[in-house]
Amino acid sequence: MPFPGSGETVLIEQPxxxxxxxxxxxxxxxARGITRTAEGVDMDELERLFRSGTIKFFYTMPRLHNPLGISYTKEQKKRDRRLSREV
Structure with missing residues (x-):
């Protein structure tokens, strides 16, 4: 897959x-899913998956998620960015 980094699995929010x-x-x-609820994804689980070294790409809808219609908080966005830089 033509994305930088190691890993090979695409992580996708579900639903x-x-x-x-x-x-x-x-x-x-x-590919594998990670559950997203009205509160967002389990950030500890997301971090665990990133640190496992198997994730190449995380497909997320941080704003106005379809079908949930919710957006990440500023704190969740900051943690996503931090994880993407560290891993």
Whole structure:
């Protein structure tokens, strides 16, 4: 997959577009979901997954998530940015 960094798995917020993970898997791209609720994703779980070294790309909708209609807080966005720089 032509993205920088190690890892090979695409991490995708769930719920989301229901065919996205299936499409990636069909084309041989390892993918897995991470649950997002009205409170957002479990940031500790997200950090654990990033630190595992298996995540190449995190597909997220930080603003007006579809279908939930919610946005990340400023603190959640800061933590996402920090994780992406550290890992």
């Amino acid at each position: 989301g577009y229901h065919l996205f993970i299936e499409h990636l898997l069909t084309h041989g791209v390892p």
